[in-house]
Amino acid sequence: MIVEFSVNGEQVSAPVTLPGSLLDLLRDGLGLPGSKDACEQGECGSCSVILDGELVCSCLVMAADVAGSSVTTVEGIGSEEALHPVQEAMHQAGAVQCGFCTPGFVVAAADLFERNPHPTQTEIREALAGNICRCTGYGAILRALERVATGSAQ
Amino acid sequence: MEIAHPTSVNEALAGLTEGVTPLAGGTDLMVEVNFGHARPVQVVALRRIAELKEWEGSRIGSGVTWRRIERDGPTALAEAARTVGSPQIRNAGTIGGNLGTASPAGDGHPFLAAVDATIELASSTATRTLPWAEFFVGVKKTARRDDELITAVNLPGNLPERQAFGKIGVRNAMVIATVCAVVTRADDGRVTVALGSVAPTPIRAPRGEAMISSITSPKDTDLIEFQRLVSDEVRPITDHRSTEEYRRHGAGILARRLLERCLR
Numbered sequence: 001m002i003v004e005f006s007v008n009g010e011q012v013s014a015p016v017t018l019p020g021s022l023l024d025l026l027r028d029g030l031g032l033p034g035s036k037d038a039c040e041q042g043e044c045g046s047c048s049v050i051l052d053g054e055l056v057c058s059c060l061v062m063a064a065d066v067a068g069s070s071v072t073t074v075e076g077i078g079s080e081e082a083l084h085p086v087q088e089a090m091h092q093a094g095a096v097q098c099g100f101c102t103p104g105f106v107v108a109a110a111d112l113f114e115r116n117p118h119p120t121q122t123e124i125r126e127a128l129a130g131n132i133c134r135c136t137g138y139g140a141i142l143r144a145l146e147r148v149a150t151g152s153a154q
Numbered sequence: 155m156e157i158a159h160p161t162s163v164n165e166a167l168a169g170l171t172e173g174v175t176p177l178a179g180g181t182d183l184m185v186e187v188n189f190g191h192a193r194p195v196q197v198v199a200l201r202r203i204a205e206l207k208e209w210e211g212s213r214i215g216s217g218v219t220w221r222r223i224e225r226d227g228p229t230a231l232a233e234a235a236r237t238v239g240s241p242q243i244r245n246a247g248t249i250g251g252n253l254g255t256a257s258p259a260g261d262g263h264p265f266l267a268a269v270d271a272t273i274e275l276a277s278s279t280a281t282r283t284l285p286w287a288e289f290f291v292g293v294k295k296t297a298r299r300d301d302e303l304i305t306a307v308n309l310p311g312n313l314p315e316r317q318a319f320g321k322i323g324v325r326n327a328m329v330i331a332t333v334c335a336v337v338t339r340a341d342d343g344r345v346t347v348a349l350g351s352v353a354p355t356p357i358r359a360p361r362g363e364a365m366i367s368s369i370t371s372p373k374d375t376d377l378i379e380f381q382r383l384v385s386d387e388v389r390p391i392t393d394h395r396s397t398e399e400y401r402r403h404g405a406g407i408l409a410r411r412l413l414e415r416c417l418r
Contacts, residue, residue: 055242
């Protein structure tokens with residue numbers, strides 16, 4: 001079966017097999033490995049994408065169910081020439097340790113600032129409650145995002 | 155056709171028979187798929203059905219997400235919604251999907267049991283409405299037939315103003331309940347208590363309810379007796395998440411604390 005949808009603003013058409021996940025389709029079918037495959041049960045947030053405007057775990061989305069939808073992955077957030085403010089702030093704050101959880105945090109944080117440009121500390125923490133950093137590097141991540149929230153990022 | 159993307163309930167029902175899996179938010183089904191426990195071969199995807207997302211007064215469409223309930227739901231249901239998974243899960247997961255999965259730990263279930271909600275099921279030939287207690291049949295088992303779709307949840311028109319939800323788990327976010335409960339108290343003093351994760355289905359604690367409902371201004375000793383009765387009424391098991399003893403103990407304490415919130 002062929003599924004047609006939009007990824008990072010580009011129309012794609014890709015073969016899928018029921019009941020495979022969107023995460024597998026992105027990584028293996030479309031060559032977009034930014035979304036990470038870790039828990040496969042929606043616990044870790046490392047596969048976070050934005051599906052039709054909503055932050056979701058791509059491991060819990062059936063690939064065949066995205067026909068006609070619009071998906072933004074971490075590859076669609078910022079660019080090497082112009083980082084997204086979240087990416088810039090995380091880079092400045094050294095908010096990356098092993099880096100595995102980073103794409104998920106970037107997508108979740110970008111979604112938060114899209115909806116709420118000046119979140120409180122509590123709102124930042126709640127928005128990131130579904131993303132786990134196994135290095136436990138939360139301090140630097142939160143400091144980076146607080147700078148974005150207060151507009152004091154460099 | 156392996157997957158159908160209907161845009162109306164009637165269209166969805168036309169394709170729903172034995173062997174066809176309805177797909178709502180996917181937050182339960184895809185975990186089963188990813189771990190090799192489920193292999194749906196024919197799917198009816200419900201995400202594009204606007205009717206199921208309608209929420210009018212006390213009738214909540216089955217496609218309403220936890221994100222919306224967290225924002226717009228009655229107090230204790232909104233409190234429960236806020237503890238469903240993470241933002242990612244709440245954006246996808248729906249109240250109808252929660253019912254369809256019928257996990258004993260379903261966060262939305264105690265509220266529905268506490269207020270005596272009914273569940274609307276539609277097939278291509280008829281629509282029926284079941285009391286919550288008839289809908290839940292066992293662990294992950296419901297009265298839904300293969301040709302039926304859960305279309306809505308109906309709440310009573312007058313909800314008790316005092317209502318509280320609580321959940322015991324190992325952390326504050328992203329946690330499956332060890333025990334969860336809702337307590338409501340009406341102006342006339344009538345109390346309802348419903349609990350999750352302590353029996354194969356959500357349950358009420360009728361002896362605790364009857365005892366505390368008969369007292370206009372409960373004293374500390376009454377609260378302790380209420381706690382004891384609730385602990386005595388639950389039927390928990392020991393599993394990887396907790397023990398029977400801890401759940402029994404926790405159920406009584408949680409119910410008492412929620413009642414105290416309702417009495418303030």
